Amino acid sequence: MTREDVRSAIVKSLTSVAPEVDIATLSPDVAFRHEFDLDSMDFLNFVVGLHTSLGVDVPEADYGKLATLDSAVDYLSTCLGVTA
Numbered sequence: 001m002t003r004e005d006v007r008s009a010i011v012k013s014l015t016s017v018a019p020e021v022d023i024a025t026l027s028p029d030v031a032f033r034h035e036f037d038l039d040s041m042d043f044l045n046f047v048v049g050l051h052t053s054l055g056v057d058v059p060e061a062d063y064g065k066l067a068t069l070d071s072a073v074d075y076l077s078t079c080l081g082v083t084a
Helices: 003-017 040-054 060-066 069-080
Strands: none
Touching (some): 003 040, 040 060
């Protein structure tokens, strides 16, 4: 698995809960909740989607590490042992 695979899984999970997301305009450093007006249930479904596709358990204390595309890729890549 690569960081690009992780990024793709994030985008897939995000678009499953927020189909209006335009991937072309997705800002890598802006919080998903603010950029796409995700509520807490949407965010929880996003996390569940990541667990389903990547098999990573994200504790609630770490939800903040999934706030942006860049931070989510970094966090999940670390969890999965992806280095490059």
